[in-house]
Amino acid sequence: MKKIIATALSMTMAMSLAACGGGAASSAAPAASSAPAASQASAPAASDGVITVGFAQVGHESDWRTASTKSAQDVFSAANGYDLKFVDCDNDSAAQLEAVRNFIEQDVDYIIIDPIVSTGWDTVLTECEDAGIPVIVIDRTIDDSDKYVSWVGSDFKIEGLACGEWLKAYAADKGMSEINALVIEGSTGASATIGRTDGFKEIADREGWNIMASQSGDFTEAGGQEVMESYCQSYKGKFNVVICQNDNEAAGAMTAMDNAGITYGVGGDVVLVSFDANKPYVQMVCDGKINANFECNPMAAPTVSEIIQDLEAGKTPEKEIYVPEHWFAAEDNVPSIDVNGETLEVIHATQDVVDARPY
C-alpha cells in the first residue's frame, strides 16, 4: 500500500511541477551555518498527502542536541506536510533500536536516525529495508551497514584535524615551547568522539605533543566538570591545553577550573578549546573565555526534507551530504589553517560574528 501511495504521490507531484514549469521547490542545502526558517525548507510537493516521518534522536544531552531537535521539529511540521513521530532515546542504544522497530510497526513513510553509537545497526536496517521504509541517517555515522538512503552530517575527523592545526599555529605564535594537553572526550562509541579524537591525536603525534589523559565526559556539562575536577587534582600546574569535544563539556570544565583557581582562555594559563560552536559558546570565544571553537552544524533537517522530496519524486539522492561548518577563534593571530591540503579560514569571533550566528 505504501509503495502505491508513494508512486501516486510521485505522479501527482510530477504533474503539479510540470504544470507550474518549476523545478524542485528548493534544492540548495542550508547555507553555511544558516538555519533556514521552516517555511524555507522544501515541503513535499504533494499538498494532499501527509508524509509520516519517524525520528529516533540521540537524546537531550547538549545544546547542540537541542538545536538539532528544534531544526527537525521546525522542518517536519504539519504546516510543511509532515507528521513527525519523534523519540528522544536518552543516550540509550537499546531504546533507539526499539524506537526504530516501533516506527516499522507504525508503518511510517520514512525513518530518520541519529545513531548514538556507530555499530550494531545492520539487523534493524535490514528490517527497515524488508518493510520498504527508506532510512536517512543524520549527524553521527553508522559504520557497520550501508542499508540507508543517505547520510547528512559532519566530517568529525576534519574537525579534530582542524583543532590540531589551529593549536599548532596558535602555539607557534604564542611561543609555547611544549603542549601538555588534557582531552575530555564525547560519548564513548559515538562517531563524533572517534573522529575528533583521531584527528587531534594525528596532529599531536606528528608534532610530538603530550596528551596526558583522554577521558569521556559523555557530551554533558556534568560529565565535563567531573572529568576536569579529576584532571585538576591529578595534573594541576602540569597542563597548558584542555580540549573539550563539545560546548557543554567546556562549560563544566570552566566551572572546575574556576573552582581550582586555574585561569584559561585569552591571557590564561590554559588554552581552552571546544567543539560545536553553539551561539552562547561563540560568545564565550568573543569574550576570550574559550580560545577556539570548531563548529558542528546541527541543521541537517532542511537537507533531509530535500532528500525526502527527491525520493517522493522518484529521484536518487546523494549517499553522503556534508553540512558546511566554520572555525572560530578569540584572537586574529591565526587567520587560516591547512587541513588535508585545503586552506580553511579561521573566523575571528567578534561581536558582529556572534550576533550573526543562527543557533
Ligand code: GZL
Ligand atoms: C556531533 C554530535 C555531538 C555534539 C554534541 O555531531 O553528535 O553530540 O558534538 C552532541 O554536542 O551531544
